[in-house]
Amino acid sequence: MAVVRLLLLSISLAICYYALSIAAIGAAAAGKIFWWFQWQDNFHFYHIAQNFIGIGLAALLPAYLVHSYESDNKWLCIGLVIVLSMSLHGNIHYVPWDPVGIVRFFNDTLLRGDAGSVGIFLEILFMPILWLLAFERMPNRVMPRKFVH
Template sequence: MNFIKLVLFSLCISIGYYALTIIAIGQSAAGNLLWWFNSSQYPTAMHLAQNFISIGLAAFIPTFVVRSYEPARQWIAITIMIVATMFLHGNIHYMPWDPMGIVRFINNTLFYGDIGAKAMFFYILLLPILWLLMFKRMVRI
């Protein structure tokens, strides 16, 4: 029963993480992040930096919730959250929980995407893990 609660908790957090990453991607695409330092010489690097900051902030909230409410099984919860978020990103124009969503997400971002899409894949995958490692380090200090 506890594992079922963990899966349901992680799925709920993943829906929130999905919504926050969609908002973060939209804000950085509109150029509303780092507007004071908007360099016209390097637009791709600027866009990647905006996505890194915005998805980093979006990853902070669900990682903090997982760390606070499931400290014993936080790695399992974060893994379920990341995979479910990738499912949802891959199923933007399809049924929400279609199993092919993860395949579509990986194909569209990692294999067939441009540099921004590949960076987006790694931001969505790695930033919650980095936040979790930072929270773990902050507790030890």
Template sequence: MNIIKLVILSLCISIGYYALTIVAIGQSAAGNLLWWFNSSEYPMLAHLAQNFVGIGIAALIPAFIIRSYEPARQWIAITIMILAAMLLHGNMHYMPWDPMGIVRFVNNTLFYGDIGAKVLFFYILLLPILWLMLLKRMARV
């Protein structure tokens, strides 16, 4: 029964992470996140920095929740959360829980996307893991 609770918690957190990353990507596209850093010389760098800040803040919340509520199985929970968020991102114009969403997300961002999409893939994948490692490290000190 505990595994079922872990999966349900991870899926609920993944829906929140998906929504927060969509908001962060939208704010970055509108140029409202780091408006003082909008450089006309390097627009891609400014956009990537805005995505890094936005998705970094969005990744902190699920990592903190998982660290607080599931410290014993935090790596399983964060893995389920990231995979479910990628599934939802891949199913942007399809049924929400279609299993092909992960394949579509990986294909559209990592394999066939431009440099911004590839970096976005790694932001969504790695920033929750980095926050979880940082929170684990801060708890030890």
């Protein structure tokens, strides 16, 4: 039963992380995250910084829920969330659960992408891990280890 709970939580959080990160990427593409500051000298740095803020906020929710509900298997759960979310990113114009989506996402963003695409790949990969590490380092009085059922 614990494996089923882990899989269901991972799948639902992966869908959530995918939707939030797509919304963050779209908001950054529209230039609506740092609307008060327009960096004219280096547009790529400005765009990567917008994606970093947006995807960082999008990664906060799955990392917090994994830390709260699956503290025993949190690294496995967050790994599944990241892989399934990357698969969904790679399947934007395909069937949502096509397993080749992870290969498409890897090829299109990391291997054949520009600086912004590589930044998005690395942010989607590492931001949930960094949030989970931050939650792990917080004292118990600030961040509870597990919710009481």
